[in-house]
Amino acid sequence: MKTLDDFNFYDKTILVRADLNSEVDKGKLVFSERIKESAQTIFEIKRRGGKVIVMAHQGRKGEDDFTNLKQHAAYLNYYGKIKFVDDVVGKKAVDNIRKMKIGEVILLDNIRSIDEEFKPEKGKNNILIKTLVPLVDIYINDAFSVSHRKQTSIISFPKYIPSGIGRLFEKEIKALKKIDVKNTLFILGGAKPEDNLKLIRERNILTCGTFCHLTLIAKGFLLGAQNEYLKKEFNNYNEMVDEIKKNLDGVSTPVDFAVDYSNKRFEIELEKFPNEYRIYDIGSLTVSQYSSEIKKAKTIFFKGPSGMYTDKRFRFGTYKILQAISRSKAYSIIAGGHSNEALKACRISKNKFDYVSLSGGALISYLAGEKLPGLEALKE
Structure with missing residues (x-):
């Protein structure tokens, strides 16, 4: 090209x-x-x-x-x-x-x-x-x-x-070529789980955001009010859950969550679900477990916040995960528009990561081995 x-x-x-x-x-x-x-x-x-x-x-x-x-x-x-x-x-x-x-x-x-x-x-x-x-x-x-x-x-x-x-x-392509997909720790969250499904076959995934809720449901957990919300929010809810069920090896899910209780952040362990609360962030125990995995990784790909980072009460999970990545020795890529906005909200400098990408879906497709129509057109 x-x-x-x-x-x-x-x-x-x-x-x-x-x-x-x-x-x-x-x-x-x-x-x-x-x-x-x-x-x-x-x-x-x-x-x-x-x-x-x-x-x-x-x-x-x-x-x-x-x-x-x-x-x-x-x-x-x-x-x-x-x-x-x-x-x-x-x-x-x-x-x-x-x-x-x-x-x-x-x-x-x-x-x-x-x-x-x-x-x-x-x-x-x-x-x-x-x-x-x-x-x-x-x-x-x-x-x-x-x-x-x-x-x-x-x-x-x-x-x-x-x-x-x-x-x-040009910058996006150069950064992506440095990723060895098989030896990468993927941290996948955000509000667009459809994109993340393309990488579900990879061996080492930490799930956050909406993606982790669907993954837990695929594992057989009931989340109560969150289940009902997801069914209304996504027309392809059943299809996504079925797809995740086929590829659960190497996929980690949270052990606790943060909910809104009397207008305050309140953390509840997974075993206390289903209940009447909507989920807005991962909890402290999950942050601790995920941070341990981040320390061991050689390459990290992060796409999508772990919760509702726009609300200060539920920014904790996203902040702590991004902070752990910024302090790790791994080659790190932060991807997607909301991830970029989360960095600003958490006041973490982009310079602490090897590359911060503005792409989301296209980048996921590329890493999943799919041919990008725009890229192929330029090769012809």
């Missing part, structure tokens, strides 16, 4: 697929590391005389975090001048691209507002390809975090124009 070092960008029009997807709180975009990291590739190409068109997404249609990218442009302006164009493939977008001068940068609107982003099978007849390919000289994918998805902006452009990867994509 080609990197930025392999291209001459001077007076060329460059289409950069970035991942600017960030949290949205009551309509307001929350600044994220993704925006900061994406700026490196965008403004390097600008400095090298390119005309840069940035393409990105925010949320999904029908969800609360689906917004235009005007606020993203405002944040990117901290790093260099960028113009927001509230269009993707219409006359306004085309006119702005044609008028671009050397060193100018524009950000097109949310790529997911175009239905054909999800129809790459249309090939040359796809509106994104038909409109943008004639206007662009080089395509750069700097969105490793969505390269596990078969979407037009990820897999189609490399078929028609010279292509390569950006600095963030």
